[in-house]
Amino acid sequence: MMAITHDRxxxxxxxxxxxxxxxxxxxxxxxxxxxxGCDCFVKGVVRDKHTGQxxxxxxxxxxxxxxxxxxxxxxxYQIERLCPGQYELECRIIGYQPYTETIxxxxxxxxxxxxxxxxxxxxxxxxxxxxTDAPISQPITTLTGSELAQTRGQSLAESLKGIxxxxxxxxxxxxxxxxxxxxxxxxxxxxxxxxRQEGQQWGSEHAPEIDPFIATRVTVVxxxxxVRYGSDAxxxxxxxxxxxxxxxxxxxxxxxxxxxxxxxxxxxxxxLQGGVKGIEELGWRAQGTFKxxxxxxxxxxxxxxxxxxxxxxxxxxGYRKKGFGAEIFYSHFATELGIFSGAxxxxxxxxxxxxxxxxxLVKSGFTYTIGRPYQDVAHNLVxxxxxxxxxxxxxxxxxSAWQHNDRSEYDLHRPRNDSLAGLNRPELTFRLTTFTNDIxxxxxxxxxxxxxxxxxxxxxxxxxxxxxxxxxxFDQWNVGAFLIERLVQNGWEWExxxxxxxxxxxxxxxxxxxxxxxxxxxxxxxxxxxxxxxxSEKLSTRLNVGTAxxxxxxxxxxxxxxxxxxxxxxxxxPTLRPEQAINTVASxxxxxxxxxxxxxxxxxxxxxxxxxxxxxxxxxxxxxAFPYFRYTQTDATFTGIDASLGWKMTDRWSxxxxxxxxxxxxxxxxxxxxxxPPNRWDNQLSFNIGxxxxxxxxxxxxGNLWVGEQRRVPANSDxxxxxxxxxxxxxxxxxxxFITQKQQVEVGLTVHNLLDTAYRDYLNRFRYYADEMxxxxxxxxxxRFGA
Amino acid sequence: MKVDRRMLGWGxxxxxxxxxxxxxxxxxxxxxxxxxxxTTVRLNFTEQGTTTATTFEFRDPDGEGxxxxxxFDQIKLKPNTSYNVTVELLDESKTPxxxxxxxxxxxxxxxxxxxxxxxxxxxxxxxxxxDSRNFPIGLxxxxxTGTAGRGQLKVQLRHQPPVNGTAVKNGMAAPGSDDVNLxxxxxxx
Numbered sequence: 001m002m003a004i005t006h007d008r009x010x011x012x013x014x015x016x017x018x019x020x021x022x023x024x025x026x027x028x029x030x031x032x033x034x035x036x037g038c039d040c041f042v043k044g045v046v047r048d049k050h051t052g053q054x055x056x057x058x059x060x061x062x063x064x065x066x067x068x069x070x071x072x073x074x075x076x077y078q079i080e081r082l083c084p085g086q087y088e089l090e091c092r093i094i095g096y097q098p099y100t101e102t103i104x105x106x107x108x109x110x111x112x113x114x115x116x117x118x119x120x121x122x123x124x125x126x127x128x129x130x131x132t133d134a135p136i137s138q139p140i141t142t143l144t145g146s147e148l149a150q151t152r153g154q155s156l157a158e159s160l161k162g163i164x165x166x167x168x169x170x171x172x173x174x175x176x177x178x179x180x181x182x183x184x185x186x187x188x189x190x191x192x193x194x195x196r197q198e199g200q201q202w203g204s205e206h207a208p209e210i211d212p213f214i215a216t217r218v219t220v221v222x223x224x225x226x227v228r229y230g231s232d233a234x235x236x237x238x239x240x241x242x243x244x245x246x247x248x249x250x251x252x253x254x255x256x257x258x259x260x261x262x263x264x265x266x267x268x269x270x271x272l273q274g275g276v277k278g279i280e281e282l283g284w285r286a287q288g289t290f291k292x293x294x295x296x297x298x299x300x301x302x303x304x305x306x307x308x309x310x311x312x313x314x315x316x317x318g319y320r321k322k323g324f325g326a327e328i329f330y331s332h333f334a335t336e337l338g339i340f341s342g343a344x345x346x347x348x349x350x351x352x353x354x355x356x357x358x359x360x361l362v363k364s365g366f367t368y369t370i371g372r373p374y375q376d377v378a379h380n381l382v383x384x385x386x387x388x389x390x391x392x393x394x395x396x397x398x399x400s401a402w403q404h405n406d407r408s409e410y411d412l413h414r415p416r417n418d419s420l421a422g423l424n425r426p427e428l429t430f431r432l433t434t435f436t437n438d439i440x441x442x443x444x445x446x447x448x449x450x451x452x453x454x455x456x457x458x459x460x461x462x463x464x465x466x467x468x469x470x471x472x473x474f475d476q477w478n479v480g481a482f483l484i485e486r487l488v489q490n491g492w493e494w495e496x497x498x499x500x501x502x503x504x505x506x507x508x509x510x511x512x513x514x515x516x517x518x519x520x521x522x523x524x525x526x527x528x529x530x531x532x533x534x535x536s537e538k539l540s541t542r543l544n545v546g547t548a549x550x551x552x553x554x555x556x557x558x559x560x561x562x563x564x565x566x567x568x569x570x571x572x573x574p575t576l577r578p579e580q581a582i583n584t585v586a587s588x589x590x591x592x593x594x595x596x597x598x599x600x601x602x603x604x605x606x607x608x609x610x611x612x613x614x615x616x617x618x619x620x621x622x623x624x625a626f627p628y629f630r631y632t633q634t635d636a637t638f639t640g641i642d643a644s645l646g647w648k649m650t651d652r653w654s655x656x657x658x659x660x661x662x663x664x665x666x667x668x669x670x671x672x673x674x675x676x677p678p679n680r681w682d683n684q685l686s687f688n689i690g691x692x693x694x695x696x697x698x699x700x701x702x703g704n705l706w707v708g709e710q711r712r713v714p715a716n717s718d719x720x721x722x723x724x725x726x727x728x729x730x731x732x733x734x735x736x737x738f739i740t741q742k743q744q745v746e747v748g749l750t751v752h753n754l755l756d757t758a759y760r761d762y763l764n765r766f767r768y769y770a771d772e773m774x775x776x777x778x779x780x781x782x783x784r785f786g787a
Numbered sequence: 788m789k790v791d792r793r794m795l796g797w798g799x800x801x802x803x804x805x806x807x808x809x810x811x812x813x814x815x816x817x818x819x820x821x822x823x824x825x826t827t828v829r830l831n832f833t834e835q836g837t838t839t840a841t842t843f844e845f846r847d848p849d850g851e852g853x854x855x856x857x858x859f860d861q862i863k864l865k866p867n868t869s870y871n872v873t874v875e876l877l878d879e880s881k882t883p884x885x886x887x888x889x890x891x892x893x894x895x896x897x898x899x900x901x902x903x904x905x906x907x908x909x910x911x912x913x914x915x916x917x918d919s920r921n922f923p924i925g926l927x928x929x930x931x932t933g934t935a936g937r938g939q940l941k942v943q944l945r946h947q948p949p950v951n952g953t954a955v956k957n958g959m960a961a962p963g964s965d966d967v968n969l970x971x972x973x974x975x976x
Contacts, residue, residue: 416823462813463813506814619855620847620856622851
């Protein structure tokens with residue numbers, strides 16, 4: 001028997017993610033090849049890899065041949081009377097990612113006809129396609145394989161920056177949050193291994209507490225996806241997914257090392273995984289990452305106190321037998337982030353002085369030492385998952401998780417009092433504990449056309465707060481229930497869903513040294529309706545109208561104080577009501593051998609959009625008067641276009657171009673909104689060298705990123721105008737060294753900001769204080785063995 | 788059924804895990820206080836040759852936000868007169884009240900008081916104290932008023948702690964950041 005491994009290390013756009021995937025095994029006996037004519041056939045079984053169960057009702061089609069069948073109750077199918085030749089097989093199941101595979105029905109069969117059919121005429125082609133919980137009609141981009149490998153070493157938000165429509169909101173160089181279609185923080189939901197990430201997302205300087213090395217797939221769902229994922233999915237959803245556990249498989253692993261010249265940063269991450277000898281039903285994985293970096297260098301100076309230290313690990317184990325499976329996962333994330341000390345200002349005078357100065361007053365040299373101000377954040381996640389496949393095709397899954405987020409923030413200044421200073425207490429501590437439970441029932445396909453799921457999600461959470469008063473203690477309950485149905489018929493795929501959520505929030509805060517208790521009840525219905533139409537094998541269109549909601553978070557309800565770094569006094573409003581988004585996305589995708597392009601347009605209307613509204617009177621404090629902002633609601637529209645084009649000019653040369661445009665408007669007050677990513681255009685020209693000796697997939701590429709100046713800002717709303725447009729060049733070279741069939745080393749060399757351009761980015765909250773990072777050369781090595 | 792029992796076991800395990808976790812309650816609110824807060828800035832002007840001090844004060848007992856400052860005096864001084872000036876900085880949100888002046892004197896190497904009159908002719912401040920590196924501190928000093936007029940006296944406490952272990956205080960206002968930044972109204976008449 002001959003096994004062919006198909007490498008799938010390319011960006012798989014439009015792969016609709018999640019949870020499980022299916023295993024397709026094609027048996028391709030080109031039987032009796034000495035007979036002329038069309039007697040070849042393809043047969044096999046379709047399985048869900050996560051559960052190992054056969055999937056009935058999958059359609060298998062031979063593209064261009066007008067031949068197609070459905071799998072039977074045991075997931076089996078057979079296509080007969082095929083002539084020898086090359087074919088493209090496509091497998092489609094509702095609720096799963098469609099997949100195509102090229103099958104060669106000639107290769108090497110004639111001469112071996114004398115051998116037993118089983119030995120030579122069977123060809124195993126393992127295809128993995130992913131089950132999709134994400135809405136099928138929404139634009140989705142997945143980073144996996146070498147595309148993901150090129151981002152290794154970066155933070156989660158940084159690694160998603162290459163996706164059209166996705167940018168980052170930064171606080172200095174170390175803290176980055178993902179921005180999807182101009183929305184971020186509590187308006188973007190992150191699903192970490194199937195569990196809602198619950199940190200202190202409301203803070204713009206609170207980066208997601210996730211080690212990207214955990215994931216082998218990172219998927220971005222653009223647009224409101226509130227029905228499947230619940231509240232907060234207004235701007236989009238990020239799915240961080242590890243590989244399936246290697247149940248019953250031999251030991252394998254990988255070691256990643258990344259070195260960066262800027263900040264002299266080093267990252268090491270290793271994974272070891274395998275099955276258990278003698279117990280076919282078990283699989284396990286252990287993974288760990290260590291990161292250490294020092295002060296970042298801009299083209300002209302070092303940024304003091306911008307070091308980083310991160311230590312993460314995770315362990316997982318799973319059991320699977322027949323229809324039953326269970327899995328347990330634990331991850332620990334711990335980071336210490338230095339915050340550029342030049343960004344600490346005491347008063348508005350200080351801020352205006354720095355802006356006038358154009359560069360930091362105190363410039364330091366290089367050091368790995370992290371001093372004040374810094375953040376110390378730890379996140380622990382324990383997740384258990386269990387599923388059962390009923391013999392008649394129904395499936396039930398239960399995911400239960402506990403998360404604990406412990407965030408300490410240390411100000412620049414220690415207390416002057418020595419005994420207090422000696423304690424080295426953080427000025428702010430948040431401890432957030434969250435329990436989530438999700439139960440999803442997938443009903444069996446009806447008439448092979450209609451599939452769907454119904455689910456219930458609960459969340460209980462409490463927050464404990466110490467230090468400077470900022471947000472109150474709180475606990476909250478959340479219950480949500482949803483139903484999604486998908487229908488496939490004649491090239492049309494329809495999807496419709498509804499959801500209802502209820503949240504009960506209680507806050508506890510001290511008012512004149514007495515605990516005051518406030519109760520809030522929020523509830524909302526969400527819906528989605530989408531359609532995908534495959535016009536031809538190359539061209540398809542999608543349209544989705546979806547809604548999502550978000551309850552105001554505690555900082556929007558109760559914050560009161562000066563935001564250092566931003567030099568503003570911010571105040572919450574306990575009468576805020578939930579935001580409600582209605583998002584319409586339309587996209588067209590074209591894909592042939594030479595060209596692939598995708599254009600998507602979206603319009604996201606957010607009713608009762610919560611933002612900080614400048615108030616006429618400043619607030620007087622001991623450090624002078626601060627501009628006064630209050631959380632207020634308006635109606636906002638986010639309208640934009642994402643476009644990408646890939647052109648394979650020759651076998652060796654290819655070009656990729658991505659552009660995004662976004663216009664955000666405050667409909668009630670007739671003006672623009674602040675902190676919206678400017679338009680950008682990204683181009684990459686690649687030269688594919690191919691093979692050389694033991695090297696494969698050798699390439700060099702050069703690229704440019706242009707980011708415009710944000711001109712759509714409200715008048716007189718900022719201490720300094722948005723920074724001018726900038727253009728950055730980069731160079732990348734890479735390849736894979738095959739030591740043996742089972743051992744490979746993937747190498748990548750990248751130069752970011754090749755020309756050492758000094759620039760500032762509008763979405764970096766430290767843009768007032770200093771330039772962005774200068775030239776950064778990185779070298780990545782990835783050693784894989786056993787797989 | 789075998790499988791059902793296994794699922795039940797799993798469920799029990801998960802429930803046990805939930806029960807065994809941190810039982811602290813959100814309704815037990817810890818008294819939230821800042822490590823250190825300056826609520827009160829008191830300027831004592833004593834005309835040279837006399838012993839009676841006139842005190843001018845800024846007072847915001849609950850810190851920034853909340854209730855507005857309860858006191859923000861006008862500084863009224865005689866023209867062409869020399870005064871001895873001392874400053875007191877208090878945290879009145881704590882009981883007992885914390886006097887931060889001594890702590891600033893102890894950490895004089897990273898603090899600088901800055902007094903700036905606008906227009907400059909109204910008042911000239913001369914430092915009367917020095918830190919270990921011979922840079923001024925500004926907790927005590929003298930003020931010489933000019934001719935009668937109205938304007939402002941900006942009083943700043945510059946916090947200038949070492950950056951990456953290197954001292955930054957150089958006698959100038961520029962390094963560090965404001966811990967106090969108050970524009971007192973100044974009347975010389």
